[in-house]
Amino acid sequence: MVRKIKSKKRTSSSTKDLTIHFMPYSEIAHDNTIEKIKKILGIVLQNKIIILQGRLKPEEETKLIENTMTLIGNIKGFQGIEIATLSNDSEHRGLFENIRRNIARILVGERDVITIIGPASIVKEIKKNPKKIELMLRRR
Amino acid sequence: MVIRIIRSFAKRIFSAILRRKGKIKLGFYGPPNVGKTSLANRICQDWLGEDLGEVSRIPHETRKVQFKEKVLIEKNGKKIEFTLIDTPGIATKVDFENFMKFGMKKKEAQRRAKEATQGIIEAIKWLDDMDAVIVVLDATTNPYSQVNITIIGNLVARKIPVLIVGNKIDLKRANIKKIEAAFPEYDVVGISAKTGKNMDEFYESLFKLVKKAK
DSSP states (O other): OHHHHHHHHHHHHHHHHOEEEEEOGGGTTTOOHHHHHHHHHHHHTTTEEEEEESOOOHHHHHHHHHHHHHHBTTBTTOOBEEEEEEOSTTSOOOHHHHHHHHHHHHHHOOTTOEEEEEETTTEEEEEEETTEEEEEEOOO | OHHHHHHHHHHHHHHHHHHHTTEEEEEEEOSTTSSHHHHHHHHHHHHTSSOSSOOOSSSOOOOSOEEEEEEEEEETTEEEEEEEEEOOOOOSBOOHHHHHTTTOOHHHHHHHHHHHHHHHHHHHHGGGGOSEEEEEEETTSOSOOHHHHHHHHHHHHTTOOEEEEEEOTTSTTOOHHHHHHHOTTSOEEEOOTTTOTTHHHHHHHHHHHHHHHO
């Protein structure tokens, strides 16, 4: 009986600890690569999961990985990040729709994409297939 | 800043010299434990009779970029000389406690983790210097990982030709169709670096890849 109560308490405290930070595209739209990465890692290091409207460029993603690797071992308990992007890229569209989407991307960025970034100490794994993302969290 | 410019200039000159001599710098990229070194070893064994590097079931066995020069591959009467560049597996996280599950002591595991993180940074830095890249994936796992997408996206942005290799097709769980569906714009070859299965098709695709690099 005592055990049951203890486990209930633990569940409720770990639920409290989990913070999801929604980052609208406008928050990083005018930042350069270094500023974007600083912002993202700053939030991740607070043990928060970011849901970013939009995506990083491939070069920015590699810079994010490089910076993450530099932090592992230098910040206690930091094991790295989990990241996944969900978009409609795999869908087959007509020529007109593709042109429309490309113009929209140039004008306002990729807002029909979401990127999830979280600390590996909290996000155990992100299971992804083309149309869905499953976040597997660690029990703490 | 000045050192970085000099280093980049020197790398460019080195690349230009190698290319003029008809040598292709072929990089092996991918996540850890997919069989990059196993494939590089298979190629080296096929054409030189020796290995390039050590392999292990423990992730991040390759923690430094390693080379094998003057690998002369012949296919259908054509010969091409390669410099094979095997890179550490790219990951977004490295946890030393995972290495301890393989029986490593804490200090050894921590050292391996530190070297692994440095290896990942080194692998990323080398992306600019490749003439063509083989992206090796494990055909038994989900190909939609962000690391795979990031590596391929970076190669495309740098206009470096890519061949995707689905390794471990000797295993029952292997699913090459899933990799093809995930990356429909790229050539995908399924092989087993361990058994040598489908290596003929791999060399065929490698020669096609080289044409794009020239």
